[in-house]
Amino acid sequence: EEDYLYSKIGKANCVQRKDGTRAMSIFNKAHFGIICPYTPVYEDMMRKSCFMLEKMGVDGIYIDQIGAAQHIVCYDKTHGHAVPDDTAWFEKGHHKVFSAIRAETKARTPDMILTTEDNAETCIRNFDALLCWRWMYKGQVPAFSAVYTGKTQLIGLTYDYKRDAEASFAKAAWQIIGGGQIGWVTKDYFCAPEQHDFRVWVKQLMRMRLALIDFFNEGEMAAPATFSKPVKEKILYWGGHGTLRVNTPELYS
Secondary structure, three states, rough: OOOHHHHHHHHHHOOOOOOOOEEEEEEEOOOEEEEEEOHHHHHHHHHHHHHHHHHOOOOOEOOOOOOOOOOOOOOOHHHHOOOOOOOOOOOHHHHHHHHHHHHHHHHHHHOEEEEEEOOOOOOOOOOEEEEOOOOOOOOOOOOOOOOOOOOOEEOOOOOHHHHHHHHHHHHHHHHOOOOOOOOOOOOOHEEEEEEEEHHHHHHHHHHHHHHOHHHHHHOOOOOOOOOOOOOOOEEEEEOOOOOOOOEEEEEOO
């Protein structure tokens, strides 16, 4: 496997487990060291990366996994934190790093946003948007959206038209009902000839969302409407996370 900075920088700054081994993540069969977010190396790399992108003029920066990764207690005494210290991972680690980065970038580039993966409550004060791409559960309700409307923006949901194209319409409707931004689709997906009806549907939702943008940004979400007659449901394949197949009503409220 390729050793990209692991031996030179990563190993000494990776999270050390209680048994003395270094914490690792595996993606596509490749092993990646998990850096302890308390370390100066982590803070320096995050600052350099974000500020470099800011200078390039990007509209936003996505930092993967901060809201999704499991909290791991680090037992490396050379990192400077107490051993063990439950606050070293987020409060004195991620939060310290990204609260400073966000404050500095906002001062220079007010319209640039920081985003991360999943809807961890601890990330709301550090990130402008959360990628809620795994909200695909039977019986899910927009409780998180109701609580944090106006505090952060909820973005993204996995789309898989090859397995169940009909579910794409329902997902876009759910994102509107749930107070999120519509989509997280590729250009090839959205522009495919067979997606004409879906494109029209999304454009209609976009116009409606724009017309109600003040509510989405600052309004208070009410409970879903109830109907005098039961709404028919279909079991649709929403994606590879959650309950996979979701009982989807023909009318969302």
